[in-house]
Amino acid sequence: MPMPSMSPYVIVLAPDEHAALRALARRPSAAYRMVTRARIVLAAADGDTNTAIAVQLGMHVDTARKWRSRFYTQRMDGLRDAPRSGRPPLFTPAQQAQVKALACELPADRGVPLSRWSAAELAGEAVTAGVVGDVSASTVARWLAADAIKPWRFRSWIFPRDPDFAAKADVVLDLYARLWQGRALGAGEFVISADEKTSIQARCRCHPTLPPGRSRLMRVEHEYDRGGALAYLAALDVHCGKVYGRCEPTTGLAPFARLVEQVMTREPYASARRVFWIVDNGSSHRGQASIDRMSAAWSNATVVHTPLHASWLNQIEIYFSIVQRKVVTPNDFYDLTDVENRLDAFHDHYNLAGRPFNWRYTKRDLDALLKRLADHAPTHSLGSL
Structure with a gap:
């Protein structure tokens, strides 16, 4: 029967690394993925093969191989998630700023027969004005909420007219x-x-x-x-x-x-x-x-x-x-x-x-x-x- 191949990434832990990994593996508040990665490294340090670690922890052997090599090359920093680029933004900061500027204008000043903007109407006006090719009302609402600009709200006030x-x-x-x-x-x-x-x-x-009742407001x-x-x-x-x-x-x-x-x-x-x-x-x-x-x-x-x-x-x-x-x-x-x-x-x-x-x-x-x-x-x- 062939012997399992040994990984070229032989893990030897320093005392402080061993203590940190043991603490992480036992910490109840730690994220599950971090606990799993710590257990992989500890098992590798005990001499277990990637196949044995995968069987022991119930994962694919490639997962064990990945985190063993990441720890070998980067030590504790290698257990962190790598930066992710994410989906590229659909709208530029300049476009967002232009939509917010529209929200700060009165609709009548742009020839729109409204007293106040809604998110849907702002989205339509942004498309009409050529600011964006297309944008949803929910996206516009999210931009305005982040900047506390809510053009669908208003507050009455009166200018001081008393000369004294x-x-x-x-x-x-x-x-x-x-x-x-x-x-x-x-x-x-x-x-x-x-x-x-x-x-x-x-x-x-x-x-x-x-009076209020179960799942019911006062009526x-x-x-x-x-x-x-x-x-x-x-x-x-x-x-x-x-x-x-x-x-x-x-x-x-x-x-x-x-x-x-x-x-x-x-x-x-x-x-x-x-x-x-x-x-x-x-x-x-x-x-x-x-x-x-x-x-x-x-x-x-x-x-x-x-x-x-x-x-x-x-x-x-x-x-x-x-x-x-x-x-x-x-x-x-x-x-x-x-x-x-x-x-x-x-x-x-x-x-x-x-x-x-x-x-x-x-x-x-x-x-x-x-x-x-x-x-x-x-x-x-x-x-x-």
């Missing part, structure tokens, strides 16, 4: 930083952010809402009967995070005055040195008249208005967004009493763990924003900044 925008916003931001006219607020001075959330409807669903009936609407007025103590709220049939001077009274008649505000009320320019608290009414009714209260169209500077809007997500959506109430009870219970629940919002927007951020707007504003708009 910067000055008014600075006052509000100073109060959030516990400053007034350049001086730090004392222990007996408080900042309140207040507003109204209007037209909260009571929608009585024609069929009861079903809310589409049809409903209208049960009226009310307004929710709230005041937030900016620096302690406590909320005071009330429901009213509608908004107006009298409802807002009742909210102010609700806050100002309790401690620590009743005996406070000063209480600053940050409000927007809604009809319930607009202009100098609201400042005069507040000071006449409460000698220690001062109204501070946000700039026009800048409700985002009023922290109470953050609380209202929480109410919208956690209380009002989905809107499923029996009647207005049910709405009122839910809102009253929620601000009590919120106050159990309420804390100040982590407000990070500063005057420096505002200055940078206004500078960016001025750089991109039409000439006729620069005077408003």
Whole structure:
């Protein structure tokens, strides 16, 4: 019977190589292919032939021969996967950049009757413009996702139109930083952010809402009967995070005055040195008249208005967004009493763990924003900044 031929690649391991290969062969987290390669080399070092190694490890003899020779010529580096060229790219970086540039243009500017691009429409426009011969919508979507360019999304915004925008916003931001006219607020001075959330409807669903079940989301009936609407007025103590709220049939001077009274008649505000009320320019608290009414009714209260169209500077809007997500959506109430009870219970629940919002927007951020707007504003708009 012929003897198995011996490999010309005789493996002799150094102590550190033997230890490394033994550790790799026993490591539970190692990739299976690396464990197999380590076992091939260890068996070869023990004097086994390629045929014996193949039988022992359940592989083709060519596999044993390959990794024995790779280790012999390159040692431990030879057990790593060799670099692979892969399929050649179908599109050049320049073509990808041109498609992304198309995504940054408004469709109407290219004569396309669309308000926004989709991936499929961008792919078609790229072919029409001669950027590429052919490209799929999924490829275009992958390019845009990698660069965070998603032209099918948009965000609304409003350009500052208040001629005193910067000055008014600075006052509000100073109060959030516990400053007034350049001086730090004392222990007996408080900042309140207040507003109204209007037209909260009571929608009585024609069929009861079903809770989540196995492999099923919560189900809310589409049809409903209208049960009226009310307004929710709230005041937030900016620096302690406590909320005071009330429901009213509608908004107006009298409802807002009742909210102010609700806050100002309790401690620590009743005996406070000063209480600053940050409000927007809604009809319930607009202009100098609201400042005069507040000071006449409460000698220690001062109204501070946000700039026009800048409700985002009023922290109470953050609380209202929480109410919208956690209380009002989905809107499923029996009647207005049910709405009122839910809102009253929620601000009590919120106050159990309420804390100040982590407000990070500063005057420096505002200055940078206004500078960016001025750089991109039409000439006729620069005077408003």
